[in-house]
Amino acid sequence: MRCRSSYPPEGTVPVPAALALFTIGLAGLGWSRRKKS
Known part of the structure; x- marks a missing residue:
């Protein structure tokens, strides 16, 4: 079973x-x- 993610390549911070x-x-x-105060 292969899982594909829509995140950019490692090294960048995911949006969440x-x-x-x-x-x-x-x-x-x-x-x-x-x-x-």
């Missing part, structure tokens, strides 16, 4: 991972700002 990192970063920024 990039979106997750971006979301976590934004959440962290919002949380740190909220904590300071």
Whole structure:
């Protein structure tokens, strides 16, 4: 059984991972700002 994925070749970041990192970063920024005030 062969499994083909639609992701680009290894070495590039898959879109879901990039979106997750971006979301976590934004959440962290919002949380740190909220904590300071």
